[in-house]
Amino acid sequence: MLSDITIGQYFPGASILHRLDPRSKIVLLGIFIVAVFVFNTPATYGLLCGFTLLLIAISKLSWRMMLKSIKPLWWIILFTFLIHLCSTPGSELAKVWIFSLTWEGLEQGVFISVRLILLILLSSLLTFTTSPLALTDALELLLGPFKRFGLPAHELAMMMTIALRFIPTLIEETDKIMKAQKSRGADFSSGSLIRRIKCLIPILVPLFISAFRRADELAMAMEARCYRGGIGRTRMKVLKISRIDYMAYAFVLLFGTGLTILKISGL
Amino acid sequence: MSIELKNVTYTYMPRTPFERTALHEVSICIKKDEFTAIVGHTGSGKSTLVQHLNGLLLPTNGQVFVEGTDINKKEPAALAAKRRVGMVFQYPEHQLFEESVYKDIAFGPRNMELAEEEVERRVRKAMEFVNLDYEEYKEHSPFQLSGGQMRRVAIAGVIALQPDYLVLDEPTAGLDPRGHKDLLAKLSQLHKQEKIGIVLVSHNMDDVARLADRVILLNQSRVVINSSAKTAFRETKKIRAAGLDIPQVTALLQTISEQGLAVDTDVFQFDEAVEAIFQAAKGAKSC
Amino acid sequence: MEFIELKDMSHVYYSGMKNEYKALDQINLSVRQGEFVAVIGTNGSGKSTLAKHLNAILLPSSGRCLIRGMDTREEENLWQIRQEVGMVFQNPDNQIIAAVVEEDVAFGVENLGVESSQIRTRVMEALRAVGMEHYRKFAPHLLSGGQKQRIAIAGALAMQTKCLVLDEPTAMLDPIGRREVLSTVKKLHEERGITVVYITHFMEEAVKADRVVVMEKGRICFEGTPAAVFTQVARLEKLGLDVPLAAKVADRLRRKGMKLPAEILSDEELAVALCR
Numbered sequence: 001m002l003s004d005i006t007i008g009q010y011f012p013g014a015s016i017l018h019r020l021d022p023r024s025k026i027v028l029l030g031i032f033i034v035a036v037f038v039f040n041t042p043a044t045y046g047l048l049c050g051f052t053l054l055l056i057a058i059s060k061l062s063w064r065m066m067l068k069s070i071k072p073l074w075w076i077i078l079f080t081f082l083i084h085l086c087s088t089p090g091s092e093l094a095k096v097w098i099f100s101l102t103w104e105g106l107e108q109g110v111f112i113s114v115r116l117i118l119l120i121l122l123s124s125l126l127t128f129t130t131s132p133l134a135l136t137d138a139l140e141l142l143l144g145p146f147k148r149f150g151l152p153a154h155e156l157a158m159m160m161t162i163a164l165r166f167i168p169t170l171i172e173e174t175d176k177i178m179k180a181q182k183s184r185g186a187d188f189s190s191g192s193l194i195r196r197i198k199c200l201i202p203i204l205v206p207l208f209i210s211a212f213r214r215a216d217e218l219a220m221a222m223e224a225r226c227y228r229g230g231i232g233r234t235r236m237k238v239l240k241i242s243r244i245d246y247m248a249y250a251f252v253l254l255f256g257t258g259l260t261i262l263k264i265s266g267l
Numbered sequence: 268m269s270i271e272l273k274n275v276t277y278t279y280m281p282r283t284p285f286e287r288t289a290l291h292e293v294s295i296c297i298k299k300d301e302f303t304a305i306v307g308h309t310g311s312g313k314s315t316l317v318q319h320l321n322g323l324l325l326p327t328n329g330q331v332f333v334e335g336t337d338i339n340k341k342e343p344a345a346l347a348a349k350r351r352v353g354m355v356f357q358y359p360e361h362q363l364f365e366e367s368v369y370k371d372i373a374f375g376p377r378n379m380e381l382a383e384e385e386v387e388r389r390v391r392k393a394m395e396f397v398n399l400d401y402e403e404y405k406e407h408s409p410f411q412l413s414g415g416q417m418r419r420v421a422i423a424g425v426i427a428l429q430p431d432y433l434v435l436d437e438p439t440a441g442l443d444p445r446g447h448k449d450l451l452a453k454l455s456q457l458h459k460q461e462k463i464g465i466v467l468v469s470h471n472m473d474d475v476a477r478l479a480d481r482v483i484l485l486n487q488s489r490v491v492i493n494s495s496a497k498t499a500f501r502e503t504k505k506i507r508a509a510g511l512d513i514p515q516v517t518a519l520l521q522t523i524s525e526q527g528l529a530v531d532t533d534v535f536q537f538d539e540a541v542e543a544i545f546q547a548a549k550g551a552k553s554c
Numbered sequence: 555m556e557f558i559e560l561k562d563m564s565h566v567y568y569s570g571m572k573n574e575y576k577a578l579d580q581i582n583l584s585v586r587q588g589e590f591v592a593v594i595g596t597n598g599s600g601k602s603t604l605a606k607h608l609n610a611i612l613l614p615s616s617g618r619c620l621i622r623g624m625d626t627r628e629e630e631n632l633w634q635i636r637q638e639v640g641m642v643f644q645n646p647d648n649q650i651i652a653a654v655v656e657e658d659v660a661f662g663v664e665n666l667g668v669e670s671s672q673i674r675t676r677v678m679e680a681l682r683a684v685g686m687e688h689y690r691k692f693a694p695h696l697l698s699g700g701q702k703q704r705i706a707i708a709g710a711l712a713m714q715t716k717c718l719v720l721d722e723p724t725a726m727l728d729p730i731g732r733r734e735v736l737s738t739v740k741k742l743h744e745e746r747g748i749t750v751v752y753i754t755h756f757m758e759e760a761v762k763a764d765r766v767v768v769m770e771k772g773r774i775c776f777e778g779t780p781a782a783v784f785t786q787v788a789r790l791e792k793l794g795l796d797v798p799l800a801a802k803v804a805d806r807l808r809r810k811g812m813k814l815p816a817e818i819l820s821d822e823e824l825a826v827a828l829c830r
Contacts (some may be wrong), residue, residue, distance in 0.1 A: 010653075012691065131653070131654060132653045133652055133653060133654065133657050161651070161652065161653070162651060164653055165650070165651065165652060165653040165694070168693070168695040169647055169695055172695070173361075176356060176361070177361065177362055179318070179323050179356065180354075180356045180359065180361075180362040181362060181374075182323060183321055183323065183353070183354040183356075183425070184362075184374055184375040184378060184424060184425065184428065185350065185374075185375055185378030185379055185428070186374075186378060187378070201364065202362075202364045202374070205364035206361055206362055206363065206364050209364075209410065210361060213648075214647070214648045217643065217645055217648035217649065218648050218649065218651065220611055220643070221641075221643055221648065221649035221651070222651060222661075223611065223636070224609055224611060224636060224640070224641045224643075225636070225640075225661055225662035225665055225709060225710075225713065226633055226636050226637055226662060226665040226666055226713070227661075227665045228633070228665070232667045233664050233665060233667065234664050234667050234668060234669065234670055234673065235664055235670060235673075236656075236657070236660040236663070236664060236670060236673040236674055236677065237657075238670050308728070308730065309698065309728050309730070413597075413598075414597065415597065440726065441725050441726060442597075443596045443597045443755045443794065444596070444755060444794060444795055444796040445596055445794035445795075446597065470728050470729050471729075510730065511729075512729070515799045516799065518821065519799055519800060519803065519821045519824070522821040522822060522824075522825045523821075523824065523825040523828060523829075525825070526822075526825035526826060526828070526829045527829050528825070528828050528829050537802075537803075540803065541803055541806045541807065541810075544803065544807065544828065545807060545810055545812065548807075548812065548828055
């Protein structure tokens, strides 16, 4: 199960999506998220779905990976679907036990599920085609203007970079600790809920202590390599907006206009 | 009295693009009265193999028997059999979590639901064995101890389970020469006095030469040597092909022999080697 | 001027508190530019504490630590010292900051404010020097311990460091990894004249140095060439340290009455001596 976690995963490639400036990708993702909520007619949903599928095809990522990214949240999607199906007032479709399933509920349920799926897919597209460092660089630059208001943009970006880098390492360590405690008779899979929560202590305590130790050693290593915060730091990879980005912005603008027209005309 | 693996194969992440066979048709028998060493380069399958010995991993194919009981069946007898195999992982001090040394060592016995007097007895015995004074250290926080002491607490925690077999994965990793020697001496003591079947996973052929009765060599997920130590060390080619080296003592004797002094190279222990060289040098008039 | 000069240097941890502990006691040590010095000692001998003074991570409680004449206690020297003295730590994982090899090697150079176009050149050159250029796009958790340590070395090289201090770099590695790291360091020392201070308790590594310094309980016990140091078998064994096998065997043979030349370190030297 631990190996199913695809968060922070990056799949290098050379597609257009890979080559877009990460700042553009973050901004455009933000725009899409808004679009997914604002445009709620069947035609616009259809277009948004189609567009997402087109993006996935352009990215040349494996469809399996995209489906895998939905996997951890499938139960939320199902739950949301069922809630809407059973609790939306309207013309009855069927009656199951005490719940009245309605056509409107079905429609709502489907739309909301599609929304969730689109959100997950689009976010995954971002992380799968953008290296963690590019993401944090982009965030640092986008949040840069807020530095004057006291936002520690560089420090936040550095924290994210380090956190992402250590995710696989910490997963491995959790596995090792679990095995060691299991070998001493710890049982994580049976017993009451309270018992199972108590069973987490032999895993969490060593993990936390190890994390603190790592942080201490890492800080020393960073200082030894002349790290002194964001001032005066240069970057090997300089982010540059290029023609592809302008094209992407233009395309999204057109697409957005089209969606707005569709929505206004009631489709 | 043994742990037996019959045709054990283990595949990581089957039916995915990351599929990898870590063990291939391994059939071995680990005897309680033998000190067994499992050697191989990183990635040869050593860690995967030992995790089958106490049921942490289930074979993809094949069976594992501890004292005749199949440990992967879902029955109480299987659970009891698994408990007879204790395991010490690399850098065991990383698993310490309790507020006091006593409580951490007691974790294992308490999981076995033993009476509190029995738990105390076992903690005392275990601490004595690893040379940590009971009265002085029982209330200490494990995290206030030195690295070497923490490791001893961790090992005591496994010994307190009083297993019939003890598997140790590179127990001397990160220790200085003195700590290294002391720990190995303790393992030998455990085997000879407490009659515990020891399985040592190691890279260090010299340690293996000094302590092991039986050597199992893994190369790329297969067993390529499974014999008495003496026989194993003669297989220089297989050992080198597996990315390891023969004991330093043997290599030294080979170098001396190549130089022209007729010395017995079938020796793997330091004292015997010194004696062999002494006798050979006395006897030879010239090379 | 010596590259490193430690003058009557002491270090006390938790000074003034209940668990006050003197880790270094009046250390006097000089390291010439281009020298390869190995520092050996058991755990608790103070060798790690000593290493951390060399790039001003720790400051002396008394005495002085001078790097190319710069006193580590003067704050304005701090960054210059840390650029000239690069450090490789024991835990391969806990010194890798980025999720991609080339980005990690670039980290130090970026901190120095080097111009962007220059950074990539330095990174590639450093990776080539340690033989890891084909791994530049890899994620660190896919690398072996030995490879991770070579990345750490590359990170220091990219900063154009003049001295490498390695604090038990191979303690957590398997024999293959240990060989990789030592041969990389040896090569850099020979080809580029980099000063090396190598802390270890593996004597097969210390044997490759120009000079060996033996520490115990915060003091320097004795020092000399590997041959001079490692043939003092009884003294080293009393300190809890290991000795090359050939030296140990030669020592025992001498005690049994055999006549052998004084300085025997390697198997070959012993074999030749026996066949005279």
